[in-house]
Amino acid sequence: MLSDKLNQLLQSLSGFLPEVSLAALFVVLIIVDLIFYNKEQKPTVYIALAGLVFVGVLTYQQWNQLPSPISLFLGMIVVDKTAILFKGIFLVAAVLTLLLSLHNHKESDERSYLKSGEYVSLLVAITLGLHLMAMAANLLMIYLSVELVSISSYILATFKHNKKGSEGGLKYLLFGAMSSGIMLYGMSLLYGFTGTLSLSLQEGTTFITELLAVHSLPVLLAVFLTVGGLLFKIAAAPFHIWAPDVYESAPTPVVAFFSVAPKAAGFAVLLRFLLSTWLLYPDQIGSEHFSPIRAILIAIAILTLIVGNFSALWQKNAKRMLAYSSIAHAGFMLAGLLAVNELGWQSVLFYLVVYLFMNFAAFLLIDAIYQQRQTEEIEDYKGLGIQNQFLGVAFLIVMIALTGLPPTAGFTAKLFIFSALWQDYQSTGDNLVLLLFVVGLFNVVVALFYYLRIPYYMFFRSGKELNTINLGMYTVLLLVFLIVAVFLFFFKADWLMNIITAASIN
Amino acid sequence: MSVTEIIFYAFAALTIAGALGIVLTKNILYAAFSLLLTFLGVAALYVVAGADLLAVVQIMIYVGGVLVLMIFGVMLTSKTTDKYLPSPSHNRIAGALAGLALFGLFFTAILKASFSTLPWITQAEQHSRTVSESTIAGIGINLMTDFVLPFEIAGILLMVALIGAAYIAGRK
Numbered sequence: 001m002l003s004d005k006l007n008q009l010l011q012s013l014s015g016f017l018p019e020v021s022l023a024a025l026f027v028v029l030i031i032v033d034l035i036f037y038n039k040e041q042k043p044t045v046y047i048a049l050a051g052l053v054f055v056g057v058l059t060y061q062q063w064n065q066l067p068s069p070i071s072l073f074l075g076m077i078v079v080d081k082t083a084i085l086f087k088g089i090f091l092v093a094a095v096l097t098l099l100l101s102l103h104n105h106k107e108s109d110e111r112s113y114l115k116s117g118e119y120v121s122l123l124v125a126i127t128l129g130l131h132l133m134a135m136a137a138n139l140l141m142i143y144l145s146v147e148l149v150s151i152s153s154y155i156l157a158t159f160k161h162n163k164k165g166s167e168g169g170l171k172y173l174l175f176g177a178m179s180s181g182i183m184l185y186g187m188s189l190l191y192g193f194t195g196t197l198s199l200s201l202q203e204g205t206t207f208i209t210e211l212l213a214v215h216s217l218p219v220l221l222a223v224f225l226t227v228g229g230l231l232f233k234i235a236a237a238p239f240h241i242w243a244p245d246v247y248e249s250a251p252t253p254v255v256a257f258f259s260v261a262p263k264a265a266g267f268a269v270l271l272r273f274l275l276s277t278w279l280l281y282p283d284q285i286g287s288e289h290f291s292p293i294r295a296i297l298i299a300i301a302i303l304t305l306i307v308g309n310f311s312a313l314w315q316k317n318a319k320r321m322l323a324y325s326s327i328a329h330a331g332f333m334l335a336g337l338l339a340v341n342e343l344g345w346q347s348v349l350f351y352l353v354v355y356l357f358m359n360f361a362a363f364l365l366i367d368a369i370y371q372q373r374q375t376e377e378i379e380d381y382k383g384l385g386i387q388n389q390f391l392g393v394a395f396l397i398v399m400i401a402l403t404g405l406p407p408t409a410g411f412t413a414k415l416f417i418f419s420a421l422w423q424d425y426q427s428t429g430d431n432l433v434l435l436l437f438v439v440g441l442f443n444v445v446v447a448l449f450y451y452l453r454i455p456y457y458m459f460f461r462s463g464k465e466l467n468t469i470n471l472g473m474y475t476v477l478l479l480v481f482l483i484v485a486v487f488l489f490f491f492k493a494d495w496l497m498n499i500i501t502a503a504s505i506n
Numbered sequence: 507m508s509v510t511e512i513i514f515y516a517f518a519a520l521t522i523a524g525a526l527g528i529v530l531t532k533n534i535l536y537a538a539f540s541l542l543l544t545f546l547g548v549a550a551l552y553v554v555a556g557a558d559l560l561a562v563v564q565i566m567i568y569v570g571g572v573l574v575l576m577i578f579g580v581m582l583t584s585k586t587t588d589k590y591l592p593s594p595s596h597n598r599i600a601g602a603l604a605g606l607a608l609f610g611l612f613f614t615a616i617l618k619a620s621f622s623t624l625p626w627i628t629q630a631e632q633h634s635r636t637v638s639e640s641t642i643a644g645i646g647i648n649l650m651t652d653f654v655l656p657f658e659i660a661g662i663l664l665m666v667a668l669i670g671a672a673y674i675a676g677r678k
Contacts, residue, residue: 002651009654023662073655074651076653076656077655118669118670122669125662125666128662132659141655141656144656148659151666151667151670154670155669155674193624194626195624196626210625210626213624213625214624217615221612
């Protein structure tokens with residue numbers, strides 16, 4: 001009995017190679033940082049990049065070799081193709097974050113965070129946490145991985161050595177600790193109702209059957225408390241208050257990472273937690289256990305869309321504006337998740353991949369201007385587009401993509417979300433879904449105003465004649481790569497969609 | 507009413523009294539001492555529930571570690587030596603209303619859940635899987651088998667927290 005379990009644990013390790021490598025990389029980075037303690041130039045960033053690429057190769061192998069979902073560590077985590085796709089998103093985001101941190105870092109002392117090895121090792125730790133979030137199939141594992149991500153995030157948010165950085169970090173910590181507490185309370189209630197922490201969501205497992213036996217009010221309360229903690233991670237309104245302050249004060253590469261990767265992981269867990277129940281028990285959608293949860297989440301998605309877009313209209317700081325825009329994007333993805341059909345969650349995956357590239361491009365542009373002008377105010381962008389056409393055009397393309405207009409992948413992503421919602425409305429006739437659909441469309445129009453304000457300032461307003469901006473080869477190449485990706489997923493959307501469909505088969 | 511029930515209600519009252527003390531006092535040091543009552547009361551409730559290891563851990567970590575650290579923190583950071591550290595309360599009425607409403611909601615929900623009739627709990631009682639001896643051996647084996655992954659991840663989590671604390675405290 002016991003030896004069986006130990007054997008299973010040992011066998012689990014082979015399916016857990018990417019994560020074991022990440023943990024090893026974390027330790028290696030700490031040791032390397034200690035060895036090069038007093039040196040100006042540290043190899044930590046390059047070791048981390050090489051390590052992350054290696055983990056990427058392992059993850060790719062895992063994708064190829066996976067016949068069907070496997071459950072590891074006695075049901076603690078489940079590896080399926082969806083989880084592996086999410087892991088790919090996290091790895092690309094982490095690599096891009098390091099590349100963003102590297103650009104121009106020698107010329108400016110603002111970038112002192114790269115000199116501290118903690119920055120890189122914490123980034124690896126957070127990636128490990130995200131990987132676990134994508135695979136977790138147990139409430140305890142979900143909680144621990146969320147905490148690993150959160151605690152690393154609190155520290156990374158304070159890496160700018162000033163008062164604002166500390167303030168943003170502290171706010172993040174206080175809100176985050178509170179939401180973790182709430183989530184833990186919800187989970188403990190769920191354990192009390194079912195007697196199991198295991199979420200392995202196949203039909204007829206104890207978790208769901210026991211849950212359905214309990215009165216709906218307590219179940220609703222417990223599920224809502226649990227989901228609340230995850231909604232905090234994806235910065236959905238009204239759990240979004242921390243986002244603008246953190247985004248404004250944290251180092252830009254970290255912000256770009258925060259706006260994509262933990263959000264994607266939050267959706268991965270939500271996907272497991274909510275959608276599997278809905279897909280496995282379609283007859284339960286209208287029941288008193290599940291329909292109020294869905295109604296509440298639709299209301300939250302509507303609120304998130306409205307709060308994100310309308311607050312962004314009034315922002316003067318470009319990073320703060322992108323913070324609100326990322327809240328609005330979370331609203332769109334939540335909407336896709338709530339369209340209870342295959343296309344719905346496939347469109348969420350598509351949206352996440354596209355969002356990864358366009359958001360990193362946007363933050364890279366803001367950072368490049370900041371490097372040379374020391375400003376993130378939209379006012380100060382006047383005339384920049386005339387001075388440096390490449391910069392202006394790049395900004396225009398990225399902003400069009402974020403709005404969701406053709407010929408960029410931002411359009412394709414929004415199109416999928418809206419078709420999924422429409423499909424759901426056709427099959428259920430639920431007026432709430434129709435409302436969500438209409439609010440979403442309306443918000444695309446609102447988004448047009450604040451996104452296109454930046455290119456408008458850059459091209460049609462003349463600014464002070466200051467030193468011209470030189471982007472440098474490295475930045476230009478990185479930008480071209482990101483923008484090509486944004487176009488590629490528009491013209492060859494079926495490539496990405498085929499991968500996502502392959503991920504959804506098992 | 508059996509003896510166990512009397513003990514349970516006595517310690518529950520102690521826990522709630524401590525919690526009320528934290529909310530109502532304006533002196534932050536008194537609040538810390540009230541927290542001591544709550545922690546001890548919760549530890550006692552664990553003993554009544556048969557969770558012996560949890561009770562010991564509660565006393566060692568919360569009473570012995572967290573609380574002592576907190577009291578030291580209060581003592582070291584208070585610059586006013588002759589006056590107590592005030593922690594004023596705001597929005598009392600709205601806060602009390604929100605608290606009572608939440609209490610009402612949770613109270614109804616937990617009553618509605620009627621834990622004693624839940625299938626898994628009645629099954630456990632039938633199979634007499636309720637605790638009759640020390641739980642430490644079982645918890646130890648489970649930590650190294652079923653829960654070995656969370657155990658290891660908790661190690662990484664603590665490492666991250668340690669690095670972060672050292673980084674934030676040590677920067678110039």
